[in-house]
Structure formats: C-alpha cells, structure tokens
Amino acid sequence: MQPFEPITAVALPLLRDNIDTDAIIPSREITAVSKSGLSSGLFAGWRYIGGDRGRPDPAFELNAPAYRGAQILLAGDNFGCGSSREQAVWALAEYGLRVLVAPSFNPIFFRNCVRNGVLAAMLPAAKIAEIADWVRADPQANRLTVHLGERAIRASGEREWTFAIADDARDVLLRGADPIDETLKLEERIAEFRAADRLRRPWVYEIGSRDRDSVQADTDML
C-alpha cells in the first residue's frame, strides 16, 4: 500500500445517516470475483434511474458536474453499516474517494478502509454540516485539504477542523504498511503460542476427518 500523503481535493457532501454497504454497492453490481471493476456500481441504486447505467439521476449529488473529481466524501452517522462486503471500500477507492468523513463508521467497514489505504475520519455531525455548507457554496473552488499526520481538515487555509482516528489505524495508513507482512514477522512467536495452546486446549485442534455420509447420518439423528 502507498503511504497516505496529504491531499487537496473536491469534497462531495452526502449527509445521510446509516448509509449501508448495500447502498454503497448493491449486491447485484458485484458480478466478478475481483477487487476492481466496481466503481461504476458505486451508489448504483441512487445514481441511476431504474438501475439503468445510461440514465444517471441528476438529483443525486455524485452526478452533479460541480462535484466532478471528488476525492473526499462527507457523510452521515454510522457510515458503512450492514454487510461486511469489502467491495464497498474497493468501489469507493476505485471511484477516487480516498477520504471519508463521518460522525462514526461501522467497525468492519472502518477496518476494511484501513486495509485499503482509505482514510475514514471521524468528526461530529455539526462540524461536518459546517464544512458541507462551505463546500456547497462553490464545490470546485472550495476544496478541502486533508492532512492525516496532523489529523486536520483545512478549508483554503482559512478554517481548520481536527478529526479523530485510532492511533494504530493512522499509523498503518501513514506508513502504507501491510498488516499481513507485519504479522508474518511474528511467525515464530505465533507458532510457539499455538504449540502451547494445543497442549492446553487439545480439543480445539482435534477436528475429525469425517466423510459426508457419516456426518449426514449423525446430524439427521440429532
């Protein structure tokens, strides 16, 4: 993953609470076993009239020319709730939205963001509304600068808001680290821990190699 650098970009306000991952990317839009090719399905239920890709709904903010090139999303509370599907984050990132600002995030969604280099920044709803008002006045001109190292969102050097993010998540994003590689460095330690655990809790590891017919016979009896 690339280290997260400060960015200055157009921000898109979508101040609805409880935007779930079905809304971010409807299940029907996930057609390939792939982490890419998802951005055209982003917000498909709201973005297209009758689900028709050829008919973008002009009333939906994402389709407005004023928000073209947006890389920052301003959202409502509990963003990313619902299904754990990581395609929601892959779709947002592929579309170009690298910073999400909301009063709170679903925890699984939040961790999915961190794992994909997307910044999920927390800010109280009233402050997000303030930022949204400023942005809406002239979205292309009123760009935001997001500085993760300083936990800061800046409006043209005039105003500044400090957001919250867990220290470990911030650290992973700033370093562009791969948590799997980091844990694999502890492989030996984990192996020792597992060996000791196997002695203490052998039943966890003694999983019978049952064939399907004997399993069926057993479960049908219970």
Place this chain on the structure above:
Amino acid sequence: MPATLFEKIWQIHKIDEDQGGALILIDRILLHERTGGIALQSLAAAGRRVAAPGQVFATIDHVVDTRPGRTEHSGTSMAARFMEVTRRETRHAGIRLFDIDDPRQGIVHVISPELGIVLPGVTLVCPDSHTGTQGALGALAWGIGSTEAEHALATQTLRVPRPRTMRVAIEGAPASGVTVKDLALYLIATHGASGGKGFAVEFAGDAVAAMDIEGRMTLCNLATEFSAFAAIVAPDDKTFAYIVGRPYAPAGASWDRAMRDWITLRSDPNARFDAELRVDAAEARPMVTWGTNPQQAIPIDGHVPESWQASPHDRRESYDRALAYMDLKPGKSVLGLPIQGAFIGACTNARLGDLKRAAAVLAGRRVHPGVRAICVPGSSTVKRRAEAEGIDKIFTAAGFEWRESGCSLCFYAGGESFGPRQRVISSTNRNFEGRQGPETRTHLASPETVAASAVAGCTADARALAH
C-alpha cells in the same frame, strides 16, 4: 480479579497487546463463496499459504440458486463464477468445502453450530457481518472483511482493537406469542441500531437462560443490527447438550477435557462491564419494522411514529426517507398493510424450530391469493429434518414454495426479488433500501408473524391465529 466471559476468552487467545489492540489467536475460520473465494484467490496471488487449513471450513450459501432442482449453472452466471473460484481455491488450499450437492451445505451461521464447528470459548471469524450469531454457543465470533480474512488465513491470528464490554440482561418471562425475534427488535428499537457499537455484548438474564440454543442464535444474530462487535451467551447445560455428538465436536476423552474448561466459561459474579442494559421481557410485544432500518420497529398493533421526534434515534432526514421508501404515512397502523411477498429464511430465523413454529400457524390454512410466499430452510440438514417430520408438506399445502438451502431472498444476490414497490414481510434481519431488490419494501418480523401475514394477505398478528 473478577473477569467477564469476554475477558477470559480474550486472555486465553492474546499473543500480545498494546494500546492499538491485541494479536489474537483464531481457532476457526469460516468462508462462503461471496467473500471467501476472493480472499483465497488474493492470498494465493500474493504467494501466501493458508496457515492451518484444517481449522478452516467453507460453504456455498450467498449467491447459490435456491429453487428446487438447482444445479451449478441454474442460477446467474455471476453465481457460477463465485462458486467456481471458491471450489478451485478451497481445493488448492486443502480446505473443506460443503458444496451445493453436499448434505452439510447451508447458511454458514446455521451449519457451523449444527456440525459442531463452533465450540464454547473458541475465537471464530468469517468474512460476513452476521458471524456474531455463533456467539450463542459461548464462542467469541465476529465478522471481518475479505482482507482481514486473508490475514487470518495467512497467520491464524488477527490484530483487533479491544472492544468494550456490555451486559444486556433480559429478565422476566415474555408474554405468550412474543418470540426471541420480537425481543431483539424491541431491544434495537429501544436503544437504537448503534446501541451496541464498539461493545462485545454478553446476553444474560433469566429470559436468555430460558431460551433454547436456536433462540439464542436469533438473538445474537440481531446483535449485528445493534452494531455490536460480537455477541455472546455463556455456555450452560443446554449448550453442552446441543453440542454433544455433533460431527466436528470433541468426543470421548477429548470431550471430557473440553467440558472441564467449558464450565469455567462464564462471567464472574462481580465482574465489571463497561456498560449494562436491562430489558424487561414482559414489556415486549410482537414487533414489526415500519422503516428502512431495524431500529424503526414498533409493536405489530402499533402505528408509524407521528413525527421524526416521536421516532427514537431517528433524524428528520432518515425518518422522511424511510416513510417515502416504504410508502407509509405518519400515524398509519402497521396492522393490515397489504403484502405481496412473504419470506421465511436467512441466518436469523430459518432453523428447524423456526420452521416448526411457522408451520404451526400455517397448518390447515392457505396463503392469501395475492401473496407469493417462500420458505428457504437455513441448511440442507434443516431441510432434510423438516421433510422427515412432514413440515415441508404443511408449507406446500398452504401454498408456500419450499426451497433448497441458501441465503436466497434475504438479499438480492441470487438475482431473485419480490419486485419493485412490492411489500414483503420477512423473517430476515435487514430492511435497508434495496436490500431485497430495487425498491422492494421489507418489513422484518418473526416467522410466526410472517406466516400469519401470508395467510391474511396483509401484516397480521399471529396471536389472533393461535390455537
């Protein structure tokens, strides 16, 4: 020092811990074709191997066709692709897969308890948000994303921020006709869909002790809609009686040894929780959702809140959007809304007991002519056992479709829907916009309420049909 059940399990599995969280040993990993195949594919592409394939189990549930006579290719081409990748990657990694023709196949959170895969005191993860369902057996089980699944597969560990602890004590006896589903919706309606956010929730109290294991699964399943990190019920004699003899559960000397450990798995009497809630079970009534979030739930004989201020935990925008989407007016009675669809299925309420209770409502009755009614057993085992008891005949005689197992119309992935602007009463767990298909209007309720409504042709109170 007295410890909570969560703390005991955390302590046993903690390899290291700092302020950011702990490196936790994972005992069981479950995968399904919708998110598991891609995790295995991505892991292999990165040149990494699965650390302990014997502790990983995979099933086909999310996008599989559930119509009778299904085959690998009878569903959508999308589904065929997801199943094919899952088959290839599990074979390559040496992971057990319960494929569509396997008698063990079913919804991941139904088959894991049924097969004795989840056990008291284990840590279990699955790239699926309703994994907390399995905490009903006394396990610490939680949902993750695909990339975290890769981490768990590659290292048999996860780095996890330590959740806070919450005890939800459900006390007293629910009134006749009030189910576990109703209690759970009552909890979420009262304390909000974010009420459990950041917490490992332990369900306790005499009402929980009185529940059977399947009921506890329904309760823990809905803790996801309460935003809990995980939900857990301390294992008791009912739990042990449920597990003994299950195919992948310990047996013989191994069982005896496990039992000595399992009986210690409970919160100490003076253990401190970061938060405590008390629910009076006697206050709950049969519930139904009116809106597009599970917290927008009211008693079945109640009315849509008159205003957004009267709708606890809602802001004006979400209240207005929900009313418009559901085509309802403030103050409208939720009883008697004409429905076009009725669905009994999903990891929430599609176990044998759920189907039996719905069948008791349906026996000798017919589904209303204007209603399409579908029952999808939670697993192939549930289906076989229901058929052995003749329950399928009650459903089909009433006019329900009787399906093969899978997640099915709980969400739109199998490609099937009740249709735009159709009103559906559903035993599932999510009533989000578009969840069951574009513009489909979902009302969540118990299997009994779904059955009664299917018969009435409109949202109905199952208590009126009882006896």
